[in-house]
Amino acid sequence: MRLYEKPGSPFWWLDVTLDGHRYRVSTKSPLKKPKREARVAADRIVDQLEQQAKEAAKRAGQAWTISESLTKWWDEHASHTDSADAIWSNIENLDRCLDCSTRVDQLTSAMLMDFRAKRRGELAHRSAKTKKAKERAAQRPLKxxxxxxxxxxLAYLQAALRYVKLIHLQPIADLPWSKIKAAENEPRNRFASHEEFDAMQAIDDADLADIILAAVATGLRRGNMRWQWHMIDLRGTSVTIARTKGKLPMVIKLSPPVVAxxxxRRAAALAETGSIPSGADEVFVWRNFKRRWARLQKTLELVDFRWHDLRHTFGTWARKAGVDLPTLKEAMAHKDIKTTQRYAHVEPDEIEGTFDKVAARMAQSAAHSKQKSRKVR
Known part of the structure; x- marks a missing residue:
């Protein structure tokens, strides 16, 4: 251990090596004061470093805590994803309602059930930016x-634990996650009827009607509907989406009504401006979209119908047309076929036709039996 003067610093500095690690630390003792005071401060710092080294050695053979595991997962993986902001919010929920000082190999189902109960007892966050929106939110019932x-x-906690087990070989607890997670409501099964779709196409807002037509014909999410003209290939009748929710590019075949x-729209833009729309120009008009969509819902009296239900309309109509689930999965850009299986209950028209044909055959068989019984008499 030695004390030395560091250029530009008004304090004595400590240079010491402990267990093969070299430390250079300021003693915070001014150079103007006697050196013995700096030695006392240095001895105190050495004691602290030795204590920290002992604690680190003691913990070396133990599993990480939940907090350490979440931090490692966040730093190395989650913070680099598109959902980083949302994931950070979930991590804050875990830190607030779960004892994150618990080691990952000592985490129990009871602790997670307590976390679940505590979270379910919290009020849902109401996002509102403007003063009027906040006033409307305050008038709504508490949720x-x-x-x-x-x-x-819980899913993000499970992902973090799996990560530290796979990458850092941490011994995590074996927990029945499917039993721990809360029972959710049945997935929505709302799609537009043909009458509702026809009504949407007959509205006064022609721009919104065109967006709805494209949404139902392609099954794309609203985030992938911000088309620009450079994405459109009218000769090849396709639109190229550079990045879907699954982080993959996608080429969508355009149906004749969408091409028309x-x-x-291109001809109208040409007539209005005197030039063909440039590649960076947006195909659709999205100005005041939420207000226009709300007005459409009110005008057509659409009951429990959301914009995302247009995507469900695509999936349901495709399924009724006889598209099998693996093909529908690719068309809707689902990462997991379990998501596509929500359309498994929809009976394709061919299946319904099969039942009708069997019923007709049964009717013919019954009629033939009656005729045969009359002849025997």
Missing amino acids: YVSASTVNRD MLKR
């Missing part, structure tokens, strides 16, 4: 955190 929100917290609509 508690949903089961799906709590399950998302796009040609009409």
Whole structure:
């Protein structure tokens, strides 16, 4: 151990090596004061470093805590994903309602059930930016955190534990996650009927009607509907989406009605401006979209119908047309076929036709039996 003067610093500095690690630390003792005071401060610092080394050695053979595991997962993986902001919010929920000082090999189902109960008892966050929106939110009935929100917290915790087990060989507890997660409501099964779709196409807002036509014909999420003209290939009748929710590019085949609509919009833009729309120009008009969509819902009296239900309309109509689930999975860009299986209950028209044919055959068989019995008499 030695004390030395560091250029530019008004304090004595300590240089010491402990267990093969070299430390250079300021003693915070001014150079103007006697050196013996700096030695006393240095001895105190050495004692602290030795204590920290002992604690680190003691913990070396133990599993990480939940907090350490979440931190490692966040730093090395989660913070680099598109969902980083949302994941950070879930981590804050875990830190607030779960004892994150628990070691990952000592985590129990009872602790997670307590976390689930605590989260379900919290009020749901109401996001509102403007003063009027905050006033409207305050007038709505109070809502508690949903089961799906709590399950998302648990899913990220499970992902973090799996990560530290796979990458850092941490011994995590074996837990029945499927039993721990809260029971959620049945998935939505709302899609537009043909009458509702026809009504949407007949509205006064022609721009919104065109967006709805494209949404139902392609099955794309609203985030992938911000088309620009450079994405459209009218000759090849396709639109190229550079990045879907699954982080993959996708080429969508455009149906004849959508191609005709796009040609009409390009011709209208040409007539209005005197030039063909540039590649960076947006195909659709999205200004005041939420207000226009809310007005459409009110005008057509659409009951429990959301924008995302247009995507469900695509999936349901495709399934009824006889598209099998693996093909529908690729068309809808689902990462997991379990998501596509929500359409498994939809009976294709061919299946319904099969039942009708069997019923007709049964009727013929019954009629033939009656005729045969009359002849025997």
